[in-house]
Amino acid sequence: MFYNHIMFLENISLILMSPCIADEAKIRFKAELSRDIAEMMPYLNAVIRNATYNPGSNTIFYTQGVRMITLRGKSLAVSKASDLTDAHKIMDFIKETVNHAYENKDKITPIYERRVRATALDIFSYLPRTNCKKCGEPTCLAFAVKLLLSELPLSACLPLNNGTEYADKLKEMTELVDAMGLVSR
Ligand code: SF4
Structure with missing residues (x-):
């Protein structure tokens, strides 16, 4: 048939x-x-x-x-x-x-609630990784943890948001933060 x-x-x-x-x-x-x-x-x-x-x-x-x-x-x-x-x-x-x-x-029972299963390491790879402390955190990884917990916005990473050096990273990171429903500003 x-x-x-x-x-x-x-x-x-x-x-x-x-x-x-x-x-x-x-x-x-x-x-x-x-x-x-x-x-x-x-x-x-x-x-x-x-x-x-x-x-x-x-x-x-x-x-x-x-x-x-x-x-x-x-x-x-x-x-x-x-x-x-x-x-x-x-x-x-x-x-x-x-x-x-x-x-x-x-x-399948659909799940409509927000869920965050991403890790700080997922975010970390898009940060400048200089550990400059300008966000107030001791390391970029510590900042990634705070970002994931929505305790700091993406804009708190000053090197990423200022100038053109990290423009590509910022674009990717902004899309990622939006996809995860995290705080950008
Ligand atoms: S300001 Fe950005 S580059 Fe500097 S330590 Fe914080 S997250 Fe890393």
Whole structure:
């Protein structure tokens, strides 16, 4: 018998690839999903065990090994991927995860609440890592902990926010802070 099986998410297309800001030995990339998966976010929040979910921006952030993955609407952003082959593997895996969650929606209890499962080390790699203490903390790692706990805003890291030296890091970090629902100012 022939079944006309229609997938929820048909494909994910690579749109941009460049050296990773957090780790120069790796790559980062952006990709576009063939449809908006906003309705699936609370379900993905339930099935991706280490997901950080921000209902405000309806964004999921999670790590897979060293890779840092952010999903929102039709967009996918990944940092610390190994290479192009790895990028395609990640895109295939995400497509499979989204479609599997969609097919099993009836069996999954969606989680709508904000969840933060990211670690201070996830944040640390995007900081200047100079331990200059200008944020009032003894080290960049200590600042990352406070940022994660929403006890300090991203703007408290003065070197990151002033001048052009860390402009790329600031852009990535701002997206990350927004994805996690942390305090930027
Ligand atoms: S101000 Fe920024 S660079 Fe300096 S210690 Fe704090 S987090 Fe690190």
